[in-house]
Amino acid sequence: MKTIHLNTRPIGTPQLSDFNLVNEDMPQVGDNEMLLKTTYISVDPYLRGRMMEGKSYIAPFELNKALSSGMISEVVESNLDGFKKGDFVSGMLEWKEYQTHNGEGLMKVDPAQASLSTYLGILGMTGLTAYLGLTEIGKPKAGETVVVSGAAGAVGSVVGQIAKLLGCRVVGIAGSDEKVEVLKSEYGFDAGINYKTTGDINKAIAEACPNGVDVYFDNVGGEISDGVMFNLNRFARIIVCGAISMYNSTSLPMGPRLDSILIKNSALKQGFIVANYMAKFGEAIPKLAQWLQEGKLKSTETIVEGFENTPQAFINLFEGKNKGKMIVKI
Numbered sequence: 039m040k041t042i043h044l045n046t047r048p049i050g051t052p053q054l055s056d057f058n059l060v061n062e063d064m065p066q067v068g069d070n071e072m073l074l075k076t077t078y079i080s081v082d083p084y085l086r087g088r089m090m091e092g093k094s095y096i097a098p099f100e101l102n103k104a105l106s107s108g109m110i111s112e113v114v115e116s117n118l119d120g121f122k123k124g125d126f127v128s129g130m131l132e133w134k135e136y137q138t139h140n141g142e143g144l145m146k147v148d149p150a151q152a153s154l155s156t157y158l159g160i161l162g163m164t165g166l167t168a169y170l171g172l173t174e175i176g177k178p179k180a181g182e183t184v185v186v187s188g189a190a191g192a193v194g195s196v197v198g199q200i201a202k203l204l205g206c207r208v209v210g211i212a213g214s215d216e217k218v219e220v221l222k223s224e225y226g227f228d229a230g231i232n233y234k235t236t237g238d239i240n241k242a243i244a245e246a247c248p249n250g251v252d253v254y255f256d257n258v259g260g261e262i263s264d265g266v267m268f269n270l271n272r273f274a275r276i277i278v279c280g281a282i283s284m285y286n287s288t289s290l291p292m293g294p295r296l297d298s299i300l301i302k303n304s305a306l307k308q309g310f311i312v313a314n315y316m317a318k319f320g321e322a323i324p325k326l327a328q329w330l331q332e333g334k335l336k337s338t339e340t341i342v343e344g345f346e347n348t349p350q351a352f353i354n355l356f357e358g359k360n361k362g363k364m365i366v367k368i
C-alpha cells in the first residue's frame with residue numbers, strides 16, 4: 039500500500055518534490071484496533087504552516103513520515119467495540135491508503151445523512167470555521183455589510199452564504215471573473231471583486247460597500263486586507279481566519295500602519311482558530327446540516343481523484359484551482 043511522506047520542508051511555493059510516495063507493507067490489525075481504508079482526504083491551506091519548523095498552535099510535520107489531515111475512511115476489519123466493518127469514520131488520519139487505529143478522536147459518519155465528502159467540508163472543519171468565526175467574533179447584524187476574502191473557496195463561500203441568511207449585505211473578493219460570477223449567481227452575494235484585475239483594491243471595496251464595512255472575514259491577509267481596513271465602519275469586527283497570501287512568503291513585505299484605523303473606529307480585530315471553539319461544535323453542526331438540507335446553503339467541492347494526486351491537489355490551493363472545498367477521492 040502507498041503512503042505520502044514529507045520529503046523536504048518547502049521553501050516558497052510547495053513543489054511535488056517536497057513529497058514522497060512510499061510503498062509500505064499492509065498493517066496488521068491488533069486487539070482493540072480496526073483497519074481503515076482511506077476514502078476521502080481533505081487538503082487545506084493550514085497544512086502549509088505544519089510543513090515548517092517552529093512553534094505554532096499545532097505541531098509541525100516530521101520529515102520522512104506520513105502527513106496527516108482531516109480524512110474519511112471505511113472500516114474494513116474491526117477488533118474494536120463500537121466500530122464494525124462497513125462503518126465510515128471522520129477525523130485526523132495519516133496520508134496512507136490503509137491504517138490501523140484505536141478509534142480515539144474519530145467520529146462515525148453516516149452516508150445516508152449526507153454525502154461522505156460533505157463531512158470534510160460544510161459539515162466539517164470548513165463549515166464550523168465559517169459559522170463560528172462569523173457568529174462568535176463577527177456577530178453580524180441584519181443590514182450590516184460583511185466582506186469576505188477568499189470568497190469562492192471552502193470557508194469563504196460558506197461565510198458569505200451564512201451572512202446572507204443573517205440578512206447582511208455581502209461582498210466577496212476572489213481571484214477570477216468566473217469565481218466572482220459564481221459568488222453572485224450561486225451563493226447570492228450582493229457584489230464581488232476580482233482582486234487580480236482590480237487596480238485599486240481600496241477603491242473597489244469602497245465602491246462595492248457604499249455604507250462601509252462592518253464585518254471583515256479575512257482568509258487571505260496582505261494587500262487585499264489592507265484595502266478592506268481603509269473602509270471600516272465604527273465598531274467593525276475583523277475575523278483573522280487565514281493569511282494564505284503570505285503562507286509561501288520567504289520574507290514578509292512591510293504594509294501600511296493600520297493601528298490608527300482600529301483606534302479611530304473602535305474596531306475589533308481577533309485571530310481565530312476553529313479548534314478553540316470545540317464546545318460549540320455540537321450546536322453548530324445541526325444548524326449547518328439543517329440549512330444544507332433545506333437548500334439554504336450550497337456545498338461546492340472540487341474533487342481530485344487518486345491517492346497519489348494528494349500533493350498536487352494541495353499545491354493547487356495556492357493557485358486558486360479550487361471552487362469550494364478541495365478534496366481528494368481515493
Ligand SMILES: NC(=O)c1ccc[n+]([C@@H]2O[C@H](COP(=O)([O-])OP(=O)(O)OC[C@H]3O[C@@H](n4cnc5c(N)ncnc54)[C@H](OP(=O)(O)O)[C@@H]3O)[C@@H](O)[C@H]2O)c1
Nearest residue numbers: 083084191192193212213257280281282283310311312358
Ligand atoms: N483559523 C482556522 O481555524 C482556519 C480553519 C480553516 C481554514 N483557515 C484558513 O482560511 C483560509 C481559507 O481556507 P480554505 O480551506 O477555505 O481554503 P480555500 O479558500 O478553499 O482555498 C484557498 C484559496 O485561496 C486563494 N488564494 C491562494 N493564494 C492566494 C493569494 N496569494 N492571495 C489571495 N488569495 C489566494 C485561492 O482562491 P482565489 O482564486 O480567489 O485566489 C484559493 O482557491 C486559509 O487561509 C486557511 O488557512 C483557517
